[in-house]
Amino acid sequence: MAEERQYWLMKSEPSSFSIDDLGKAPAKTTHWDGVRNYMARNFMRQMRVGDRVLFYHSSADPPAIVGIARVVREAYPDHTSFDPKDRHFDPRSTPAKPYWYMVDIKLEKKFKSALALPALRQVKKLIGMELLRKGSRLSVQPVRPAEWDVIMTLATKSGGK
DNA sequence: GCCAACGTTGGC
DNA sequence: GCCAACGTTGGC
Numbered sequence: 001m002a003e004e005r006q007y008w009l010m011k012s013e014p015s016s017f018s019i020d021d022l023g024k025a026p027a028k029t030t031h032w033d034g035v036r037n038y039m040a041r042n043f044m045r046q047m048r049v050g051d052r053v054l055f056y057h058s059s060a061d062p063p064a065i066v067g068i069a070r071v072v073r074e075a076y077p078d079h080t081s082f083d084p085k086d087r088h089f090d091p092r093s094t095p096a097k098p099y100w101y102m103v104d105i106k107l108e109k110k111f112k113s114a115l116a117l118p119a120l121r122q123v124k125k126l127i128g129m130e131l132l133r134k135g136s137r138l139s140v141q142p143v144r145p146a147e148w149d150v151i152m153t154l155a156t157k158s159g160g161k
Numbered sequence: 162g163c164c165a166a167c168g169t170t171g172g173c
Numbered sequence: 174g175c176c177a178a179c180g181t182t183g184g185c
Contacts, residue, residue, distance in 0.1 A: 011182095011183090013183090037168075038168085039168095058182080058183060058184085059182080059183055059184080062184095063183075063184070117184080134165090134166080135165070135166040135167060135182095135183095136166090136167090136183095137166075137167060137168085137181080137182050137183070139182085
């Protein structure tokens, strides 16, 4: 039985890794390392190849959804957690018993104009979206299909394609 | 740069 | 198992 495609949102600070960086990466693909939050990790482990991802720029001016990516590899151990010199090192995580995971995502498209957070807050149909919840900090979060559809419509209207 | 909101840690 | 203290995230 084929599972339904799932939708997600992943945050990145453009000063450390932007959607343009993803576009310039080999095969427009990157591994999403460095996640050190249980809920975010668990969501990544639920991801399946083909799932769609909203790429979000946090700590940006303005913060915005800037495009779409696709999951191309399902969760596998985040090697940066094994490296004592890495800032994301975690001694609880070992190759034999990994604690942290990452997925690979590939850029699908960058919106022609970003969907800025203040504008998203004005959209009635998006009230209740995790991203817009006060105090929401989850860096990897699920997106409801209805929310996805609304966002695709907004992206098209504002010139995205 | 500030600070609210949150997750995590550790003392008890 | 509670909860205060701490570190981090991320909007503003």
